[in-house]
Amino acid sequence: MAIKLAAIDIDNTLLTSAPERKLTPENIQAIQQAVQMGIKIVLCSARPLAGIKRYLKQAGITENDQYVIIDNGALAQTVTGETTATHTLDMQIVTQLADLCQKNDWHYNVIDSESTMCTTDTRIGFYTVQLAAKYQAPLQVFRSVTDFGKRTFAKFDITEKPELLDQIEPQIQEKFGQRYYVVRSRPFLLEILDKNANKGRALTNLTQNLQLKQEETMAIGDEVNDLPMFQAAGLSVSMGNGVPAVKKAADYITDDNDHSGVGKAIHKFILDL
Template sequence: MSINLVAIDIDNTLLTSAPERKLTPANITAIQHALDLGVKIVLCSARPLAGVKRYLDQAQISGDDQYVIVDNGALVQTATGQTIATHLLDSQTVQELVRFSQTHQLHYNVIAEDSTMCTTNARLGAYTVQLAAKYQAPLQVFANQEDFASLRFAKFGLTDDPELLDRFEPELKQRFGSTHYVVRSRPFLLEVMHKDANKGTALESLAEKLALQKDELLAIGDEQNDLPMFAAAGTGAAMGNAVPAVKEAADYVTADNDHSGVAQALHKLILDA
């Protein structure tokens, strides 16, 4: 069975390494050829849609019939922002997390369905501002708790000094870890998401909507959080720079992200197959 959908991680997979973090011409050309064949190219990221938009534009992926997996799988959306499937946090959990943050005087932000980064912190934390800039996401401070509580949130992030998060991470995991996905994404970022928010579950939801079988799916990635989408896809391609666990789970190991590994995988498994 031919491959009709490719799920591609962004950071250190589609993009070159820091500080450039760009799409190579070879990757763009290969994506265009795959799109011309009718293959769906689905960018997958822990970023919200706002943080993915520039790469969609560069790869010329657009329209209501093209899709993205964002917020680490909490949302499946069209390239135009229509929501297809969700694994969002419930309002009660968000309020409990806000109280936890306020009790311990920690800065936090919550990513809304429309990519807005929201908080009720009257004084914005430096890490919150830094993330909003990276994601190119609007940043909104709510004084009205009812307005804040009315929104739908993809993930909750404690954003503060690493030493503070080290101190409170065990308590947070004890309180929420059995019912939610709790992960230390960066030294300054401790995130809480729906227990089923991962790239694999999101990919399965999208494949079901498009009536695609597992054998028609290809996943390309480099990190541990890409393993669920490898499990959901019939074929997994690990980047040359991937961690060992990803390479072990892969059917094919391509070149690294600085040498257009995505393009090589697309040629090997689709374009020249």
Template sequence: MTIKLIALDIDDTLLNSKGEILPSTIAAVHDALAQGIKIVLCTGRPLAGVKSFLAQLGIAGDDQYVVTYNGAIIESVAGRVLVKHLLDRATYVRLTEFAAAHHVPFNVLDEHSTIYTADRDIDFMTVVQAMENSAGMLVRDPAEMPADFAIAKGLFVGRRAVLDAAEPAVMAEFGDDFYVVRASPNFLEVMAPQVDKGKGLAELAKQLEITAAEVMAVGDEANDLPMFSFAGTAVAMGNGSEIAKGHADYVTETNDAGGLADAIRKLALAPVKN
């Protein structure tokens, strides 16, 4: 089956261990775009946090797309929103109260790339999050926010040991009502129940009239598994988690060894005719 859309995770997939895009990746993406293949970044970040990568890859315009906030918002690269699934202010209150009771750093992201937290002592990972996502940050108690305030996702953040200890309680409290995923060792995220990367990718593919068999997804972590389940071709990075590799159709080289470019060329690009 011809690949018409390639969905790419960002951290440790598109980016190498230095947080850079390899020249071989840029060249492979350019060749894919030239063959009419959609390259869709599927990420937990907001659009503002991926614009620099899109520019490096040469992905622009209102007919190219991103799946952001782990699937909570699907939009064009130009910022036209196709689909969004947000959480309401009452959920923000509930999550914040839980975090305070369990002494876990917590923040939320709204749909405009602004971080809100009730924590007066800002955890270092929240600062990193703001920097990586080009996000503003405000210290606000939920009670200070208007009744119609909505968020794209909530994030329990901090050191691995802190989240390891908190994760069972978070899952027990919120797992039945929301999509809860450990996106990385330092981020445990809560989103609307109809949200994940796979559902977002499926919604986008439907609008583009592309079948699952025509989709290739590449990732490295647990939050990439839903798009692995949807895509006809699932590729795990060689540096990825064992759970990601176990759910993939193909395991490529690591993000430092050009694994993404290799996978694109081997599995998606049509042979060049002389």
């Protein structure tokens, strides 16, 4: 059965490696050809919408009948920002996590539905600043969590050196893993989301809304937070630079992100059939 929707991770999948993090001409051309054929190209990321708008524009994914899955599946929106599904955090858990981070001197931020990063961490860690720059998201520092106001929060991020996060992650998993989705999306980034928030559930919700069959969908990724998306899609494609667990779970392994692996997968399974 023909693929009608391709869900594509961004960092180290669609984009080349740091520091460039850019779309290759081959990836752009393949995506634009697929869009012209009526294929849904769904960028799926831990980033908020602000952090992927430039890539949507570069790839020509601009019409309101195209979609994005952002904040690791907490939100699904049209590319113009109309929300179609939410799995967000309430203030009780945000407050609880913020208190825990403050008590242990862990750097953190929480991202709202408008792509703003909020924190009471006045020290503002290096990785928090790095994320804000990558996401192109405003970073606001408050005196208290109560000053955050009435916002809808997509996800809570703990940002620390990888070796420290190695120690933090088991503690967070033990304390919150039964009730929330806890995932290490980068060596320096641990995310806590609503239990129902992941790329796979968001992809399933979207395909159901679009009345597409599972076998009509393809997912491309490189990291463990892409595994739920692999389970939801009919065809799973690992990047050549994917971590071992992703390669093992994939139906097919394409080239790496620095050699247009996404474009090559789109050609193989959509354009060249």
